[in-house]
Every structure is written in structure tokens, then in C-alpha cells.
Amino acid sequence: MLSTLKPQPADKILELMALYRDDPRDTKIDLGVGIYKNADGETPVMRAIKAAEKQLWDVETTKKYTALSGDPAFGAAMKTLVLADSVDHARVGAIATPGGTGAIRQAFELAKLVNPDVTIWTSNPTWPNHVSIIKFMGLTNKSYAYFDEANCTVDFDAMMESLKEVKSGDVVLLHGCCHNPTGANLTLEQFDLVADLILEKGAMALVDIAYQGFGDGLEEDAAATRLLAAKLPEMLIASSCSKNFGIYRERTGCLMAISEKAEQTAVTQGTLNFLNRQNYSFPPDHGARLVTMILGDAALKADWMAELEEVRLGMLGLRTQLADELRRLTNSDRFDFIAKHRGMFSRIGATPEEVLKLREDYGIYMVGDSRLNIAGLNAETVPILAAAVAKICK
Secondary structure (H helix, E strand, C coil): HHHHHCCCCCCCHHHHHHHHHHHHCCEECCCCCCCCCCCCCCCCHHHHHHHHHHHHHCCCCCCCCCCCCCHHHHHHHHHHHHHCCCCHHHHHHEEEEEEEHHHHHHHHHHHHCCCCCCCCEECCCHHHHHHHHHHHCCCCEEEEECCEECCCECCCHHHHHHHHCCCCCCCEEEEECCCCCCCCCCCCHHHHHHHHHHHCCCCEEEEEEECCCCCHHHHHHHHHHHCCCCCCCCEEEEEEECCCCHHHHHHHHEEHHHHHHHHHHHHHHHHHHHHHHHHHHCCHHHHHHHHHHHCCCCCHHHHHHHHHHHHHHHHHHHHHHHHHHHHHHHHHCCHHHHHHHCEEEEECCHHHHHHHHHHHHHHHCCCCEEEEEHHHHHCHHHHHHHHHHHHHHC
8 A cells, every 4th residue: 555655745944954964065054944053053952951851860750641631730831931811721721742833733633623614824924834734634724915025024904904804713823923934023013903803703813832032032922922812712822842942852832722711621621632642642741841840940940031031132133243234235224124023034035046046156055935044143154144145135
């Protein structure tokens, strides 16, 4: 039977990683893969994670299963981290998942269970894996306008016009902060208007918050999600710990489902547990336990927050440096948006042909839609990138 299988389309980012790896040039720059790197090009283990792992080594006495939802303490910690007091936690069901991707997949599974004819609305553009998973599951995907390619900003009027087509029972997927791949975010006032529209349509919001703490700050980055949670009777939230805790390979995520009334939470939670059981049974615990330990210990949490702030400010510094250098070289404000965007990514508006030329002529690797990872830069490589972009991107 396996002989009937057909080759699957290659993942463009993984394909780009292979090209970068095989490039012999010492001057090559990797701006493609979506992972945080420090100035030395490394993805270090955060101090608080190291400390928590040492503590866990001393106190852990068993590797037995926790629960289908994962350790309840992890769910409670994530509710506080993401939602704070914006909604009664008694209305919120939560499960641990294998990374933020696992949370997204389980959110789609839940949406399908609630409405087999559900349409998932995603921004244009969005993280490619959103669309890939939706299509693989056989669900209907529609896109809503989001990014103004000419000005590299959110086209909010076009977005709201697109969302007028949303139907009752549909799911609207929103990026909670640090939009991937554009770096361009809605304002809180715009999120409020989107919430009104979702309410009017009888749809459900699904917030993907994968970069909390990487944009304007830990609390600030959660503000939009909290606004939606306070306003909408029901909502899904897929949260990732990969980036802000630096535990990519531990695959630590959380799916939260907000019910309209606390009395409904038991059924919602039971359904979430059921979905975990069907897909992978008990979720991984190691990363989730480290996150729980850090968020529950004042000293560890303070150190984690301090290091996360260093990471955030470092990326903002690189954004400002790159925007300033491009302004100097082009004698224009064309690239000023880079300093205004937030998170790891920005789309710089280069054509696929220009992206290819940047790779071939300068060894600068970015995704074909011109998404670049700001965290792949350092103070020395910013001028190299700026000079290449100023020359190639006319």
C-alpha cells in the first residue's frame, strides 16, 4: 500500500534551511528559520529554565502520567500568564499540548467537533502551517485581507470588509501579538472593533499567541487577547511557550477554551481531554513542568522576565538600527515600518526575484515572500543586510 504514496510538497522554510546549510560562504546570513538567536547566532537555554531543571532533578521522583489535560497546575499558570483577571478562570478549560502547533491543531479539532461545516478564516498572509493543517484536516479555509503590501502596514478597512462575509459558527483566527509573518499588528481599538463584528456574526475567535513578551512587553502583548476574552462569550486561545521560554524542543503549548458560563466548563474541559486522548493521549510534561515551576516561584519568574525583556529590547534595537541604516542608504522613509513592527518577523516588500538575488549574490537567506527573522541579525550583520537590500530592492 505504501507504494501508492506520492511525494509531499517540501516545507519552504525547511528547504531554505538546507540551502543555507550547504552554502560554503562564511558571510552567509540566515534570516529564514523562525527561531530566536542571540548576537552570537545561538539559541541559549534561559537562566530560569536551567535553574528550574536543576531543581526538578533534585525533587522529581516519578515519570508517571499526569492527566489527559496535563498537570492542572500548568493550565492554571497559563491562564494567569495569558488572561490575568480578564475573565473568570472558572469559565476556562485548558489542556497541555505538544507545542503551540499542537494547540492550534486541537483548536481546529474542537471547532470541527462543534461545527462539522466550520470555515476557518485566516489573515492574508498568515503562518503557512495554519493553512496547511486546515487543508489537511479537510476543513474549509477562507482568508481575510490584512496586509497592505505597498505600505507594509495593516489594511484595517479591507480586513473589516472581508470579515463581513463571516457566517455564524465560523472561526476567525487572529494573531494575539507579533503577527507572523508581517510583524504588523492591530491596535487595541481595532481589536475591539473586530470583537464587535465577531459578536454580531455569531462566530468564534481563535487567538494564536505564540510570541507573548517579544513585542511590547509581557503584559502589553497579552492586552488584545484579554480584551477579546472580556468581551466575547466564547473564545479559543492557542499559546506557545517555545519562544518566550526558549524551550522549542520540549514542545510546550496550551489550548484554552472559554465557555459562556462556568457551568459549561466541565463539559468543555472533558471534551478537550477527549481530544487529547484521541490524538496523543497524555501530553508531554517536562517543558510544561518547568514553565509551571518558573511561574510559581517569585525569584525564578523575576529572572525569566528580566531575560525575556533583554531579548525583546535586543530585537527592538536591531529593528531601529536596520530602519535607520536603510533610511541613510536609500535617503527615504520607505523602510521605517521595520522599526514600528513587533516580534521576530517583518516582510520587507521585496519581490521573489529580489529575494533570490539577495540569496545568490549576498548569501542572505529569507523566505520567498520577503519575511525576515530580525533575531537572525546582530549589530555587525545589520549594515551588510541594509547595503544589500538598498542595492537590490529598487
